[in-house]
Amino acid sequence: MVKKIQIGIIVIIALFSFSANAQSNKCGTMQQLHKSIANDPTLKQRMLKSEKSARLWNLNHLNKRKSEGNLIIIPTVVHVIWNSSIENVSDEQIRSQIDVLNNDFRLMNEDSLDDQHPFHPFVVDTKIEFCLAQQDENGNATNGITRTQTNVISWKEDNWDDIKSTDSGGKNNWDPEKYLNIYVVNIDGGILGFASFPDELQSKPDLDGVVIRFEAFGTKGTAGSGEFAINDKGRTGTHEVGHWLNLRHIWGDTACGDDFVDDTEKAEKANFDKPVFPHRANNQCGSGDNGEMYMNFMDYVDDSSMVMFTSGQASRMSATLNGLRVGLLTSNGCELTNVINDLNSVNSVMVYPNPNNGQFILSIDLNNHTVVRASIINMLGGIVKDIGIITKDRSPIDITDVQAGAYYLRISNTTSSIIKKVFITE
Numbered sequence: 001m002v003k004k005i006q007i008g009i010i011v012i013i014a015l016f017s018f019s020a021n022a023q024s025n026k027c028g029t030m031q032q033l034h035k036s037i038a039n040d041p042t043l044k045q046r047m048l049k050s051e052k053s054a055r056l057w058n059l060n061h062l063n064k065r066k067s068e069g070n071l072i073i074i075p076t077v078v079h080v081i082w083n084s085s086i087e088n089v090s091d092e093q094i095r096s097q098i099d100v101l102n103n104d105f106r107l108m109n110e111d112s113l114d115d116q117h118p119f120h121p122f123v124v125d126t127k128i129e130f131c132l133a134q135q136d137e138n139g140n141a142t143n144g145i146t147r148t149q150t151n152v153i154s155w156k157e158d159n160w161d162d163i164k165s166t167d168s169g170g171k172n173n174w175d176p177e178k179y180l181n182i183y184v185v186n187i188d189g190g191i192l193g194f195a196s197f198p199d200e201l202q203s204k205p206d207l208d209g210v211v212i213r214f215e216a217f218g219t220k221g222t223a224g225s226g227e228f229a230i231n232d233k234g235r236t237g238t239h240e241v242g243h244w245l246n247l248r249h250i251w252g253d254t255a256c257g258d259d260f261v262d263d264t265e266k267a268e269k270a271n272f273d274k275p276v277f278p279h280r281a282n283n284q285c286g287s288g289d290n291g292e293m294y295m296n297f298m299d300y301v302d303d304s305s306m307v308m309f310t311s312g313q314a315s316r317m318s319a320t321l322n323g324l325r326v327g328l329l330t331s332n333g334c335e336l337t338n339v340i341n342d343l344n345s346v347n348s349v350m351v352y353p354n355p356n357n358g359q360f361i362l363s364i365d366l367n368n369h370t371v372v373r374a375s376i377i378n379m380l381g382g383i384v385k386d387i388g389i390i391t392k393d394r395s396p397i398d399i400t401d402v403q404a405g406a407y408y409l410r411i412s413n414t415t416s417s418i419i420k421k422v423f424i425t426e
């Protein structure tokens with residue numbers, strides 16, 4: 001009993017501890033959390049409760065994740081809030097951030113640890129992807145980007161909440177149960193970004209989302225400009241979306257703290273710059289011969305030095321997506337709207353098996369007199385592969401040269417088209 005009480009106290013301390021260090025604070029997420037807790041006394045209790053639920057979910061799904069391989073695609077809207085025109089980042093820069101998220105979360109980042117690295121066994125594909133929304137919360141077609149000109153020159157901490165308020169010079173978020181809202185703004189001071197935690201969704205849905213400064217957003221345009229040269233690889237986005245899916249800083253926001261993940265090494269505090277492996281900032285933390293896992297996305301190192309999520313972190317994010325953020329799983333934000341479902345003479349389209357390894361059967365009832373073309377398009381609407389004219393009712397398709405992921409199969413003739421989701425596994 002005594003032990004239980006002690007453990008409980010440790011969890012409470014770890015959940016809510018936070019050592020502010022103005023000089024070295026790159027991320028404002030914990031500051032925001034403490035403000036939320038001060039404004040909402042029930043939040044602390046809810047967080048403790050969902051911590052237990054997350055652990056239970058992970059226990060129940062311990063060995064299922066890898067084998068099931070179910071991919072989750074998060075509809076994402078990027079809100080650009082700009083005062084000076086340089087802050088009005090291009091569509092191309094926005095797409096570069098979505099690419100970084102997809103590469104980092106799907107373990108397709110080129111700078112991932114090589115298989116000889118002692119931490120390589122912990123590296124994992126989280127099976128989470130992001131699409132720029134194809135339809136807005138009212139069902140209208142969209143490119144997943146909104147642009148708002150504001151009179152606010154830069155966003156000081158006192159008015160960070162206003163970023164998500166149309167009435168206060170920002171932009172209301174889209175239904176946070178259905179979309180990841182990413183804001184690109186000019187943050188006052190040196191903070192790179194901040195995010196809301198899943199537990200805040202219930203009490204403050206209008207403040208849900210991720211905020212990133214325009215100099216640390218994506219990999220193109222203004223990314224890495226000015227004094228933010230080390231933030232040029234879009235990893236602020238990866239880090240903040242990690243928080244949004246309930247990940248904590250790797251050092252647990254207190255000396256040798258807990259990040260509620262079992263397979264990340266203890267760390268004394270945030271690591272900066274480009275540490276060299278093995279990096280032992282403080283052996284008292286109990287990190288082993290391999291030192292601290294500074295290359296984790298949830299540390300504070302340079303963009304070029306953070307390269308991985310662990311299996312434990314992926315499980316924690318999965319628990320969130322099957323718990324507090326479960327609404328995203330049924331969101332139709334990624335579905336195309338400009339689909340005409342009356343493709344002449346094509347009565348039915350089937351893809352099987354689905355998911356598949358890139359080889360599948362496309363079955364269409366062609367009624368013998370229609371020429372249709374099939375193509376594979378990605379979540380951003382770009383054609384990944386043109387399959388060509390389909391002439392048979394039952395055609396074996398081979399797209400094993402396409403990277404694993406979620407795609408749309410588009411079947412079209414000159415006047416109309418229909419789409420089917422296709423999941424390619426490895």
Ligand SMILES: [Zn+2]
Nearest residue numbers: 027029239249
């Ligand atoms: Zn952070």
